Amino acid sequence: MNVRRVSIIGVGETQFGELWEKSFRDLGIEAGLRAMQEAKIAAENVDALYLGNMSAGKFIDQEHVAALVADYSGLVDQHLPTVRVEGGGACSAIALHQAAMSIASGVHDIVIVGGAEKMTDVGDVEANAILSSTTDQEWESVFGATFAGLYAMMARRHMFEHGTTREQLAAVAVKNHRNGSMNPNAQFQKEITLETVLQAPRVAEPLGVFDCAPLSDGAAALVLCSAEKARKFTDTPINLIGTGHATDFLAVHDRRDITTMDASVIAGKRAFHAAGKTPNDVKVAEVHDNFTITEIMAIEDLRFVPKGKGGYATEDGETALNARISVNTSGGLKARGYPVGATGVAQAVEIVRQLRGEGGRRQVSGAEVGLTHTLGGTGGTAVVHLFERGD
Amino acid sequence: MKAGIVTYGAYVPRYRITPKEIGAVWGVDGEAMGKGLNIRAKSVPGPDEDVITMSVEAARNALKKAPGISPKDVGAIYVGSESHPYAVKPSATIVAEAIEASPVMTAADYEFACKAGTAAIQTTMGLTLSDMYKYGMAVGADTSQGAPGDALEYSASAGAAAFVIGKDHLIASINHTISYTTDMPDFWRREGQAYPSHGGRFTGEPAYFKHVLSCAGLLFKRAGTSPEDYDYAVFHQPNGKFPLRAGKTLGFNDKQMDTGMLVREIGNTYSGAIMVGLCAILDLAKPGQRIFAVGYGSGAGSDGFDITVTEGIEAIDRKAGRTMREMVEEGKFLDYATYAKFRGKIRMRGG
Numbered sequence: 001m002n003v004r005r006v007s008i009i010g011v012g013e014t015q016f017g018e019l020w021e022k023s024f025r026d027l028g029i030e031a032g033l034r035a036m037q038e039a040k041i042a043a044e045n046v047d048a049l050y051l052g053n054m055s056a057g058k059f060i061d062q063e064h065v066a067a068l069v070a071d072y073s074g075l076v077d078q079h080l081p082t083v084r085v086e087g088g089g090a091c092s093a094i095a096l097h098q099a100a101m102s103i104a105s106g107v108h109d110i111v112i113v114g115g116a117e118k119m120t121d122v123g124d125v126e127a128n129a130i131l132s133s134t135t136d137q138e139w140e141s142v143f144g145a146t147f148a149g150l151y152a153m154m155a156r157r158h159m160f161e162h163g164t165t166r167e168q169l170a171a172v173a174v175k176n177h178r179n180g181s182m183n184p185n186a187q188f189q190k191e192i193t194l195e196t197v198l199q200a201p202r203v204a205e206p207l208g209v210f211d212c213a214p215l216s217d218g219a220a221a222l223v224l225c226s227a228e229k230a231r232k233f234t235d236t237p238i239n240l241i242g243t244g245h246a247t248d249f250l251a252v253h254d255r256r257d258i259t260t261m262d263a264s265v266i267a268g269k270r271a272f273h274a275a276g277k278t279p280n281d282v283k284v285a286e287v288h289d290n291f292t293i294t295e296i297m298a299i300e301d302l303r304f305v306p307k308g309k310g311g312y313a314t315e316d317g318e319t320a321l322n323a324r325i326s327v328n329t330s331g332g333l334k335a336r337g338y339p340v341g342a343t344g345v346a347q348a349v350e351i352v353r354q355l356r357g358e359g360g361r362r363q364v365s366g367a368e369v370g371l372t373h374t375l376g377g378t379g380g381t382a383v384v385h386l387f388e389r390g391d
Numbered sequence: 392m393k394a395g396i397v398t399y400g401a402y403v404p405r406y407r408i409t410p411k412e413i414g415a416v417w418g419v420d421g422e423a424m425g426k427g428l429n430i431r432a433k434s435v436p437g438p439d440e441d442v443i444t445m446s447v448e449a450a451r452n453a454l455k456k457a458p459g460i461s462p463k464d465v466g467a468i469y470v471g472s473e474s475h476p477y478a479v480k481p482s483a484t485i486v487a488e489a490i491e492a493s494p495v496m497t498a499a500d501y502e503f504a505c506k507a508g509t510a511a512i513q514t515t516m517g518l519t520l521s522d523m524y525k526y527g528m529a530v531g532a533d534t535s536q537g538a539p540g541d542a543l544e545y546s547a548s549a550g551a552a553a554f555v556i557g558k559d560h561l562i563a564s565i566n567h568t569i570s571y572t573t574d575m576p577d578f579w580r581r582e583g584q585a586y587p588s589h590g591g592r593f594t595g596e597p598a599y600f601k602h603v604l605s606c607a608g609l610l611f612k613r614a615g616t617s618p619e620d621y622d623y624a625v626f627h628q629p630n631g632k633f634p635l636r637a638g639k640t641l642g643f644n645d646k647q648m649d650t651g652m653l654v655r656e657i658g659n660t661y662s663g664a665i666m667v668g669l670c671a672i673l674d675l676a677k678p679g680q681r682i683f684a685v686g687y688g689s690g691a692g693s694d695g696f697d698i699t700v701t702e703g704i705e706a707i708d709r710k711a712g713r714t715m716r717e718m719v720e721e722g723k724f725l726d727y728a729t730y731a732k733f734r735g736k737i738r739m740r741g742g
Contacts, residue, residue, distance in 0.1 A: 020596070
């Protein structure tokens, strides 16, 4: 098949956090306009809008959100086709894939991809119940399994099978908070100590409060363009060079092995195959760390480290900023924040900035290839994108 | 001419419960919870106590301190609370009868979450200054509600304070008062609901801190003062953390804030909270000392007061009707079962 290459020519994101003064539409507009301004495009340049959103229907009683964001972003005169993509935490990573395919196929030239979630209009208990709706309602949550509880089971088994320690889990949070302290858009810009993580109240053994990503509001956006036209808009286009999108059993208990996510493994393989790259080529990666154990499993499943060594590698500093591979330089979901629907696109925003050399104090030196890894639910969906400088 | 405080009195129920005891029932580390909230215990009203009985106690204690003030000169009583025993029928009339201020007087109940009592102080100031009556009495009292297992249960306590406001016989003059009010759904309870709802952390930054800090800023400006001009500072105290953080943000130190910080020992007495704190300060303050007070009520608003203690404070018997310290320190600790019984959380036959 004759497909066109796809570049990213503009990125934008909001502050992440408990943004009580901002509504869902405020966030979507803010991120989208920033990306459009950066790309120096006008409304009439845009062919379509794709929006990743997990559950606006439950969080703010609003469905039909893609058309809403286009309307409030001042794009209504264009009468754009808009698509809202759902897929748990992976929704905006999937939206990016769908948008890229619309360009690769030749249907569109310039597409905006957004991700947004407004989670703090409901209380903590309700928000967690909504998050749990990405697990298998009939076989998991209805029996009382919470999101954190399911990940805690994975952590327990990982500790049992691979000797991963509580301290190694905590090391993920410490590292991501350190990275977050260098990200002015992060929800938490404060470094934390290992002791803080270890002594925090338990959420679901062995995971404590500091092993969990927060509930957040936030949005992020990308402007995609066919690679051949990207040069008209920017000197530093970043190319999307490969995507892997895979699914697995929705319920954790149905899986072959709960210390690995087959969806991540397969999505990773597909992305590397499509891009003609290997894990060794990647210097900077944003991986899904809704819980500390998730990052450990992700770096194993993506073959950055051997299976079972994710905790040890983190503890040894191999994934710290400018170490062997810089993981979650934005602060990750843990420190930058976890507005679920914004996640995949926000990760891409960070990788684009890193590859352009706009990482500021958290810049990874010599980064040519970057990766994002985004999960839906407890690993029922995984999406991996690979990016490379296009200049 | 300035209005000010003529006398004051407070009442805190004797019973206490610890966060640890509450947490044990709900599978929560109550001790850690208490530490987080900076609350060691909260007061619990006895089974025959409510806002009216506590308001009467506080009002009587106020009059005991100043026997020269005739209750017949108290031309208005306003009782501020969010736990009035009656939805329709005033608490204030019963207080008026109990202290023999009735019948040639006016009375009403106020509600503004935790700041109804300070709103009553402002009302009585205005009406005293306009010579509508000689003295007015402002009461703030609550037997506050927290749903079983909810975060509020660790702090929601009971207490009352009464201030007689007038233009003469002042023990402290209120130099300035100013309020900051917006519509803010941080905490609410609808008609018929047993327990309030709240917006979790939303009750902090955009609610408590925004209003308290804005009001404090306006008060500094109006009074032309800064933190070092004050001997004492007291803020609404929903827990032991918020007022300290607000005070430090404004530039007050622990020493200025310590005396009025009763929340650590008796919990959040809601409409009574800043007022019992003020009582604790007045128990100790010397003539010429200055007090900075900013209350907060959810929904939301802050009332600020710049107060100077006068020579008159030496003329009243501050020890009469027990001191604030005595009331705070005298505690009988309950287990959760007894607490549940006292608070009517056990459904009784025919009840």
